Amino acid sequence: MKVKDCQLHVRGESRFVDDFPAPQGTMHAAIKASEIAHGDIKDIDLSQAEKLPGVAKIVLARDIPGENQIGSIIQDEPLLADKEVHFRGQPIAIVVAQTAEIAREAVSLITIEYTEKTPIVDAREAATKGQLIAPARTFSCGDTETAWADCTTIVSGSADSGGQEHLYLETQGALVMPAEDGVWRILSSTQGPTAVQRICARILGIDMHQIEVDVLRLGGGFGGKEDQATAWAALAALAAFCVQQPVKLILPRHEDMLMTGKRHPYSSDFKIGLDQNGKILAYEATYYQNAGAAADLSTAILERTLFHATNSYFIPNVKATALSCRTNLPPNTAFRGFGGPQAMFVIESAIAAAAEKMGVAALQIQEKNLLRDGDVFPYGQKMEACRIGRCWQENKERFFWQDKQQEVADFNLQNPLVKKGLAIMPVTFGISFTNTGLNQAGSLVHVYSDGSVSVSTGAVEMGQGVNAKIRAVAARCLGVDLAGVRIESTNTRRVANTSPTAASAGADLNGHATRLACEQITARLADFAAQSMGATAAEISFGKNRVLRDGQATDLTWDSLVEQAYWARVNLSAQAHYATPKIHFDITQEKGQPFAYYSFGVAAIVARLDCVRGIYTFETVEIVHDLGASLAPKVDLGQIEGALVQGLGWMAMEDVVFDENGRLLANTLSTYKIPDIYFAPQKIDTVLLENAAHPAGLFHSKAIGEPPLMYGIGGWFALRNAMQAFRPQAQIPFVAPMTPERVLLGLYPE
Ligand code: MTE
Ligand code: LUZ
Ligand code: MOS
Numbered sequence: 001m002k003v004k005d006c007q008l009h010v011r012g013e014s015r016f017v018d019d020f021p022a023p024q025g026t027m028h029a030a031i032k033a034s035e036i037a038h039g040d041i042k043d044i045d046l047s048q049a050e051k052l053p054g055v056a057k058i059v060l061a062r063d064i065p066g067e068n069q070i071g072s073i074i075q076d077e078p079l080l081a082d083k084e085v086h087f088r089g090q091p092i093a094i095v096v097a098q099t100a101e102i103a104r105e106a107v108s109l110i111t112i113e114y115t116e117k118t119p120i121v122d123a124r125e126a127a128t129k130g131q132l133i134a135p136a137r138t139f140s141c142g143d144t145e146t147a148w149a150d151c152t153t154i155v156s157g158s159a160d161s162g163g164q165e166h167l168y169l170e171t172q173g174a175l176v177m178p179a180e181d182g183v184w185r186i187l188s189s190t191q192g193p194t195a196v197q198r199i200c201a202r203i204l205g206i207d208m209h210q211i212e213v214d215v216l217r218l219g220g221g222f223g224g225k226e227d228q229a230t231a232w233a234a235l236a237a238l239a240a241f242c243v244q245q246p247v248k249l250i251l252p253r254h255e256d257m258l259m260t261g262k263r264h265p266y267s268s269d270f271k272i273g274l275d276q277n278g279k280i281l282a283y284e285a286t287y288y289q290n291a292g293a294a295a296d297l298s299t300a301i302l303e304r305t306l307f308h309a310t311n312s313y314f315i316p317n318v319k320a321t322a323l324s325c326r327t328n329l330p331p332n333t334a335f336r337g338f339g340g341p342q343a344m345f346v347i348e349s350a351i352a353a354a355a356e357k358m359g360v361a362a363l364q365i366q367e368k369n370l371l372r373d374g375d376v377f378p379y380g381q382k383m384e385a386c387r388i389g390r391c392w393q394e395n396k397e398r399f400f401w402q403d404k405q406q407e408v409a410d411f412n413l414q415n416p417l418v419k420k421g422l423a424i425m426p427v428t429f430g431i432s433f434t435n436t437g438l439n440q441a442g443s444l445v446h447v448y449s450d451g452s453v454s455v456s457t458g459a460v461e462m463g464q465g466v467n468a469k470i471r472a473v474a475a476r477c478l479g480v481d482l483a484g485v486r487i488e489s490t491n492t493r494r495v496a497n498t499s500p501t502a503a504s505a506g507a508d509l510n511g512h513a514t515r516l517a518c519e520q521i522t523a524r525l526a527d528f529a530a531q532s533m534g535a536t537a538a539e540i541s542f543g544k545n546r547v548l549r550d551g552q553a554t555d556l557t558w559d560s561l562v563e564q565a566y567w568a569r570v571n572l573s574a575q576a577h578y579a580t581p582k583i584h585f586d587i588t589q590e591k592g593q594p595f596a597y598y599s600f601g602v603a604a605i606v607a608r609l610d611c612v613r614g615i616y617t618f619e620t621v622e623i624v625h626d627l628g629a630s631l632a633p634k635v636d637l638g639q640i641e642g643a644l645v646q647g648l649g650w651m652a653m654e655d656v657v658f659d660e661n662g663r664l665l666a667n668t669l670s671t672y673k674i675p676d677i678y679f680a681p682q683k684i685d686t687v688l689l690e691n692a693a694h695p696a697g698l699f700h701s702k703a704i705g706e707p708p709l710m711y712g713i714g715g716w717f718a719l720r721n722a723m724q725a726f727r728p729q730a731q732i733p734f735v736a737p738m739t740p741e742r743v744l745l746g747l748y749p750e
Contacts (some may be wrong), residue, residue: 037662066205151273170219421721425714458498479542647712
């Protein structure tokens, strides 16, 4: 990495899986997938497809040498359907052919006979029929039953949020190459190289050390490749095993949209109770998560829903119950926020409903109930170093909420057909994998004899800038320029047993591991330099590409020190492991301290709605975000803006529509609309909370990847407020996304 990743991107030089020159003899795979949502396979006719010139092999479940199972948390998902199919797009056969075009043509010649069964596509229906992925879970504190008696306002209702297509620029894919002695080398577009390694070994019935997974970078993941890159790598590996040749499998966009899971749609019920001052005394919620046909990560996602049931508020009496419901849709999966956004939409809906009933602005209730130090979440973690109040106050003052409210009111008085709405969205997001065991990372650092540095970690670069951050960490620890540090691909041979790059914790975990590895090397080099300079190791440090003594630059450069140390046989490499301290969670009690810390921020959003045509723009989004002390401020700003727009897309525009037969209707970019530059807010103003160093963080920084997505939820409420300015009596259901169609149905219900 002499230049930054983004420079390679704009030059078109960065390589994705499909850009690697395939070795000679590489075959291409295409997938025959189920055409029905639920049923039994009666017959598979391969005869026409097999006759097509250029087809080498058609692989079925029976060809799997190992176990036909890719489930990671719950083992309920075959790689290839055998007797039954559970969703449209479920892989049944792999065609291996000379070219991808031939493979696809052969796929169209395969005919499958099914006995169809009635599919379930709705989460509540699945729950009614007892179709749960796992037993329901409940987080609670206090006693809601007795608390209702003290409430002067009680509101109940329902809130539904939709799915979301990841739409990473690089579709799912892998290139699998045989090496000697039953070893396979896999290039995969995955956030979880170890997951790919483990599952491919399971499918092929071999040991993990017979599989090397290498990931240079992804053209986006957004959670869609945390668990769901694995299947495509395993299908390619199985195909390669069957033909004993390299095999490439790259999903065309349309197939990627049809075959892969998305953000989980949720349908939820809430009940909220407040006293006359607007203090929330009690909150109950039941979440019906539409998991799709297999567990995938659904139970972990559901758990995070429970953790974020109360968003940024302290509520003394809470009972939140969550059900993961099995339906006949493609298995839904991780998506930026991981169940947190779905929970926050529900509590914000409850607050909006309560505000309406009490005749106050939602922001008054929000403000009154913000978390403070010492508050305890329903799952037992005590809030420390709380900054949600600071973010709130700072946003309010810096961005003149009073004036803004007045401006919106004035505008609405003057304009009968165009209305504006303002909403405030606070976000408090727990940082750490909620599955404590995943909070670990490894790093391998080499200093070569010329002084240049090579760093390998378990972190996967997917556009979020984790490489830039780890590079900054290594450069800082070793006292060398950024240009002296190269971040290598993520490779299971260099760093083993990696957690997926997810939960916004990639930079934290792998950065800490890199810091620890660098510290081993600088300790050795400080000893060596001290000896040769007649100093003590404590006097030695490194900076500006030099050895420092008592903080002052000496004549000894980093490069020459390293060269001398090499000839003195000092070990210039180090491996380190990091495990987040202190966190724990007891699933039998549903209590513990799952998060290392929290990320905070507040967004103020103004929407402008054309009430005749139902179309709208987000005029301004003003954010105060607590980043700690950023490792890479420009990267972090990019993450905030990108996540915000992705969140607005989820809340306002992106409508994943399936019909009652489990057929994806929004299956192209003409029917599934995503944000573009015209949709993006006209003005996004981000202020980073000042004097906000995070003492326990990596160089006082905080994670950034997911939390700002949830600012987008404010966009939904800004639109709802604009709608109510037009039609104060309208009952606008809490259903997202608020597409122009839903706006019009809300404004003109008859
Ligand atoms: N940013 C870009 N450009 N592309 C991505 O795929 N994924 C997001 C976020 N930001 C993503 C992104 C998700 S879902 C997560 S969990 C984090 O990045 C992961 O990276 P981190 O842990 O290094 O923050
Ligand atoms: N993945 C995961 C995640 O396995 N556990 C988590 O807690 C999580 N959180 C956010 C995103 N991905
Ligand atoms: Mo992100 S949903 O944790 O990959």
